[in-house]
Amino acid sequence: MAWSRLPTGRFTGIDWSRPGATDGFDPYLVWAEADGFAGYRQQPGRWLPGVIELHAGWTITAFVALASPRFVRVRKAYTGPAALSGLRFCAAQVGREFFRQIRPGGRLHEVVKRFELGLPAGEQMRDPAQPPASRPHAGAQAQETGHPAPLLSGKVIGLIDDSVALAHANFLDGASLPRIAFFWRQDGQGVGHEPVSMGYGHELTAADIQHAMRANTHGGVCDESGVYIDLGLSALGRVSPGGRVRFHALDTAQSHGTFVLDLAAGPVPLTARVANLPPGFDAPPSWERPDDDASCRPIVAVQLDYDTVLDTSGGSMNVGVLDALLYILSRCGPDAQLTVNISFGTLAGPHDGSS
Structure with missing residues (x-):
């Protein structure tokens, strides 16, 4: 094996071979x-x-x-x-x-x-100096003039994940209205507003989700796949030649973010779905909707950029996750009591708590 000196970076201009040059950089x-x-x-x-x-x-x-x-x-x-x-x-x-x-x-x-x-x-x-309307993914709704809905107060659930089925029945309230008050996808797919506070991606509010659900309700039953087609989040007809979906599709048979959000804030406790629990285990006696905070409170969900999800090392999550957290905070008022779940991590290191 032949070893070479670290080069002088073409972008940074830093001579990485110089002693101490890597201090302060990852x-x-x-x-x-x-x-x-x-x-x-x-x-x-x-x-x-x-x-x-x-x-x-x-x-x-x-x-x-x-x-x-x-x-x-x-x-x-x-x-x-x-x-x-x-x-x-x-x-x-x-x-x-x-x-x-x-x-x-x-x-x-x-x-x-x-x-x-x-x-x-x-x-x-993307060039941050480029106006949103001139970006390739931006449509007529790409400009946001301010907060599209009131800021959330009280107890709020935040989720940072991938592929969150925002119109799923488990994320509706007792009146069948969306509990997801704000949904921000960090890539350029789908429809919605580009949040001014973040400068990229698309945002949907509960009103946007509810509008799409009403348009796809027939005979009192909501066609969830139709909702995702209208919102530009469907896999139908958008598969690459290799058979792989190019982006987060929300109408697939299973998805990580949907599963995680259901565990964290769904209406049916996990214990109600587990067979052969040991004697005396404190499992609920029925499938009735519970009244605990996690099952009833509004949700702010962020769907990470697809390129971030494809990087299975987890080494590039930093920007997406930090932006996601600030976005969630920006949609909550000063009196909000926020709990945020992120079930992503890095594959690097020994996984023994030392990395």
């Missing part, structure tokens, strides 16, 4: 520049996605004020009212100048503690 960025981003299907353009950690004492608002939009773009949610007080982490798109400014002598050297590469593919590679 190995995925170093590897990507070493192999010319060969594993990401495309070369970076003007911007790279990633997660930034600031030194103690700095806030995202102060960081954005000091940096320049010429080389740092931070989504509005990180500086808006939903951002947690003292937040020192944010997802961002950065240009080449960013890496010069975080070196010794640069204006951001004492501000930025660490940069972690996001997935340089799909929606994360």
Whole structure:
């Protein structure tokens, strides 16, 4: 085996072979520049996605004020009212100048503690300066003028996952109305508004879901597949030559996000569906709808970008998950009591708690 010195990055301009050069950076960025981003299907353009950690004492608002939009773009949610007080982490798109400014002598050297590469593919590679209406996936509903529905209060369930069947009967309330108050898919498929606070993807509200359900209700029965066809989330007629669906389809026989949300917030407890429970196990006596908080409260669901899901290493989840959490917070009022479930993880490491 022949060993080669780490190169000088074409995007960052950093000589990775220099002692201490990798401090403050994750190995995925170093590897990507070493192999010319060969594993990401495309070369970076003007911007790279990633997660930034600031030194103690700095806030995202102060960081954005000091940096320049010429080389740092931070989504509005990180500086808006939903951002947690003292937040020192944010997802961002950065240009080449960013890496010069975080070196010794640069204006951001004492501000930025660490940069972690996001997935340089799909929606994360969109030019943040490009207006939403000119993007290929945007339709007539792509512009959002403000919050499309009141912010949620009280107890709220949040979910960050993949393929959430938003019109499933288990996610309706006692009046057969959607419990999913907000649904944000991070890729460019389907219909809906592009959330101003995030700058990409499509959002649906409970009213949007209910409208599609009413349009597909016949004889008092809702055709769930018809709902997903109308919302552009159906697999019908949209399969690649290899037989694989190109995106998250919501009308498949099974899906991870639907299963997880049903376990977390569905109307039928898991114990009611398990056979041969041991004697004395506290299982409910019937299939009646329970009245616990998890089964009754509104839901904010985020469907991760498909490129993130396809990366089974989990190494590129950082931007999508952090954006998802800020989106969920942005749809909740200050008095909301929020519980968020994410059942995704990384395949890297020994899985013994040490990685």
